[in-house]
Amino acid sequence: xxxxxxxxxxxxxxxxxxxxxxxxxxxxxxxxxxxxxxxxxxxxxxxxxxxxxxxxxxxxxxxxxxxxxxxxxxxxxxxxxxxxxxxxxxxxxxxxxxxxxxxxxxxxxxxxxxxxxxxxxxxxxxxxxxxxxxxxxxxxxxxxxxxxxxxxxxxxxxxxxxxxxxxxxxxxxxxxxxxxxxxxxxxxxxxxxxxxxxxxxxxxxxxxxxxxxxxxxxxxxxxxxxxxxxxxxxxxxxxxxxxxxxxxxxxxxxxxxxxxxxxxxxxxxxxxxxxxxxxxxxxxxxxxxxxxxxxxxxxxxxxxxx
Numbered sequence: 001x002x003x004x005x006x007x008x009x010x011x012x013x014x015x016x017x018x019x020x021x022x023x024x025x026x027x028x029x030x031x032x033x034x035x036x037x038x039x040x041x042x043x044x045x046x047x048x049x050x051x052x053x054x055x056x057x058x059x060x061x062x063x064x065x066x067x068x069x070x071x072x073x074x075x076x077x078x079x080x081x082x083x084x085x086x087x088x089x090x091x092x093x094x095x096x097x098x099x100x101x102x103x104x105x106x107x108x109x110x111x112x113x114x115x116x117x118x119x120x121x122x123x124x125x126x127x128x129x130x131x132x133x134x135x136x137x138x139x140x141x142x143x144x145x146x147x148x149x150x151x152x153x154x155x156x157x158x159x160x161x162x163x164x165x166x167x168x169x170x171x172x173x174x175x176x177x178x179x180x181x182x183x184x185x186x187x188x189x190x191x192x193x194x195x196x197x198x199x200x201x202x203x204x205x206x207x208x209x210x211x212x213x214x215x216x217x218x219x220x221x222x223x224x225x226x227x228x229x230x231x232x233x234x235x236x237x238x239x240x241x242x243x244x245x246x247x248x249x250x251x252x253x254x255x256x257x258x259x260x261x262x263x264x265x266x267x268x269x270x271x272x273x274x275x276x277x278x279x280x281x282x283x284x285x286x287x288x289x290x291x292x293x294x295x296x297x298x299x300x301x302x303x304x305x306x
Contacts, residue, residue, distance in 0.1 A: 002030035004202070004302040006227060009038075009045035011266045011294045013231045013245075014067055021045050021296055022067045023267065025227060026055070027204060029150065030131055034058045035075065036148065036206050036227075042071030043078050049297050053082040058134075061092035062208040063145035064099040073106035080112045087114045091126055091136070094119035095144045120146050123215070132201075137218045139210035141244040147208065147219045152201030157305075162195040200306050205260075208267060211244050212254070220258035224303050227294075228254065229267035234281050252282030255289065261303045263287055266294035 009024030016022050022039025026046075033055040035042075046052070056079060061069050069092075079088055092100050097119060104115065118126060126134045132150045139145040156177075163173060167185040176182040180192045205223040207216055209231075220226050231245040240247050246254075248265060255263040265278050272278075279293050292300055 003028050004030065006225065006264065006300040006302070007049050007051055008266070008294045008296060008298040008300065009042055009049055009051070011268060011296055012039075012067065013229075013267045013269045015270060016041065017270050019296065020268065020270075022071065023208070024071060025206070025266075026051050027150070027206075028055070029204075032057045032129075032131060034060055034150075036060045037062055037068040037208060038071035038075050039067045040070040043074040045296065046075075046078075049299075053078045054084050056084065056088055057086065059088065059090045059092075060134075060148050060206070061090070061096075061100070062139070062147060062206070063093060063141060063143050064096040065143065065209065068208060069099065069103060072100075072103040076104050076115060077107070077109045079115070080109055084113045087116050089116040089118050089127070091118050091120055091134070091148070093144045093146055094121040123218075135219075137215035138213075139207070139215050140213040141209045141211070145209055147210070147215060148206045149219045149223070150202075150204040152203065154201045155199045156192060156196040157199040158196050166190045166195055168195065202302060202305065204302065209244055210246065211241055212246065212250055216246075216254055217258055220254050220260055222259045223261070224306075225262045225264060225300070226255055226258070226260045227264040227266060230265040230278050230282070231267050231269050233272060233277055248278040248281035249285040252285035252287040255282070256286035260287070260289060261306075262290040262292070262300070264292045264294050264300060 005028050007026040010021030012020035021041045023037040024042040025036040027034040120136045132152050135149040136146040172182050203223045205219040205226045207228040228251045230248040230251040232240040232247045234247045234249040
């Protein structure tokens with residue numbers, strides 16, 4: 001399987017700190033590179049993380065608060081400066097079109113790369129490729145915000161023992177996968193389902209600034225990796241609700257109830273100094289899967305297939 005990993009470019013909330021840049025997350029999914037919420041300083045963080053403009057195929061903005069979008073201007077200009085040889089698609093809330101336009105054209109530059117605008121106005125599928133379907137769900141925040149979800153099509157896993165029993169190898173296996181059946185050396189027809197088993201597609205979810213709502217759980221359902229904000233600790237749950245955010249315990253409960261395999265906590269308020277407390281509260285809420293407290297420039301591989 002090609003590389004699938006999360007490259008963390010920034011993990012701060014509201015303002016950057018000495019150790020945390022504004023938001024920024026690159027999902028490498030084979031030949032696709034999805035940049036989520038490029039906050040201020042993202043272009044610099046890309047350089048530090050070894051991420052090139054050529055790696056980007058999509059930009060996904062959850063909402064137009066500055067810590068999630070102010071780096072968009074620099075990223076768009078870098079895409080054009082480096083003459084990225086493929087179009088880049090931008091997804092963002094349709095209600096923030098004026099903000100996108102301002103950021104895209106924040107200063108003079110020579111446009112060499114088409115930026116395909118694909119604003120999001122409702123729940124549902126945004127685009128389908130051979131490798132995944134990209135979906136969006138409305139969240140609950142003071143400004144309109146959407147979370148994103150990638151769903152890989154289900155496939156089949158070949159079983160070497162059964163292939164050997166059928167006498168199939170090499171080009172015959174490829175033909176079997178393409179056509180659904182192949183003729184074995186003894187003349188009998190072998191069907192794909194005879195020598196393989198179902199293989200669930202991988203799922204990735206990205207949830208930023210939101211209160212608990214239906215959209216959060218819809219995005220997180222059965223995710224192999226859930227990247228989710230945990231701006232506040234549980235003792236400040238009233239502040240979280242007031243400002244449209246989640247606590248670490250709430251994020252952990254979402255992951256536990258949704259069957260998440262790897263939980264990545266991020267978007268931390270500068271008021272806290274012990275990052276480990278976010279993990280402790282997520283665990284206390286019942287999540288017992290793999291857990292990462294995100295740090296800038298971290299690389300987090302997606303779990304192996306189920």
